[in-house]
Amino acid sequence: QKEVEQDPGPLSVPEGAIVSLNCTYSNSAFQYFMWYRQYSRKGPELLMYTYSSGNKEDGRFTAQVDKSSKYISLFIRDSQPSDSATYLCAMSVQVYGQNFVFGPGTRLSVLP
Amino acid sequence: DTAVSQTPKYLVTQMGNDKSIKCEQNLGHDTMYWYKQDSKKFLKIMFSYNNKELIINETVPNRFSPKSPDKAHLNLHINSLELGDSAVYFCASSKREAGTRREQYFGPGTRLTVT
Numbered sequence: 001q002k003e004v005e006q007d008p009g010p011l012s013v014p015e016g017a018i019v020s021l022n023c024t025y026s027n028s029a030f031q032y033f034m035w036y037r038q039y040s041r042k043g044p045e046l047l048m049y050t051y052s053s054g055n056k057e058d059g060r061f062t063a064q065v066d067k068s069s070k071y072i073s074l075f076i077r078d079s080q081p082s083d084s085a086t087y088l089c090a091m092s093v094q095v096y097g098q099n100f101v102f103g104p105g106t107r108l109s110v111l112p
Numbered sequence: 113d114t115a116v117s118q119t120p121k122y123l124v125t126q127m128g129n130d131k132s133i134k135c136e137q138n139l140g141h142d143t144m145y146w147y148k149q150d151s152k153k154f155l156k157i158m159f160s161y162n163n164k165e166l167i168i169n170e171t172v173p174n175r176f177s178p179k180s181p182d183k184a185h186l187n188l189h190i191n192s193l194e195l196g197d198s199a200v201y202f203c204a205s206s207k208r209e210a211g212t213r214r215e216q217y218f219g220p221g222t223r224l225t226v227t
Binding site: 042086090107 | 116152153154155156157160167202204215216217218219220221223
């Protein structure tokens, strides 16, 4: 079993849809969870991060962590064509550590 | 004013050659990283480095070596290139301060093709 798994997609949704992106992980020691967005032929950029179970909201984005199920999600409300990208989850054992483990990414297309 | 820059953006070379990829960050960060992203988009850390500590992912062949002339630069040298080295290589940086989260800023990537 890979340490971090993610539905590779591609996922296509119409503009305005609610998108749910998910990752599961096997290492219960992970404490710090991140979502990165990667546009085609660009480097990943940090979208959201969270330390604990529960929800964290930032504009149209909500990150959700369920440590008991080893499951994290990113929800995008009112999706826009500009949200079309690959979304990578990442996590680390140490909250202030430097070695992140990335999921393989989910490619999202939001169709106008 | 690019935060993390890499050169070259594209690199096509033959098997057996030795090549280098350069990375520079102007964020004042003290920790830099190299990642490899393969064709299936898996992003895997290869090295993390600050002026005191080099952490090497044990799966990285010793043909790969990071070299840091100063805190703002971390170059990646690859010897005896192999077909399987074809991938996109990303440089990243972060600030190492106690109590701060390690947000990593990524460069635009270098697409290496070995023929």
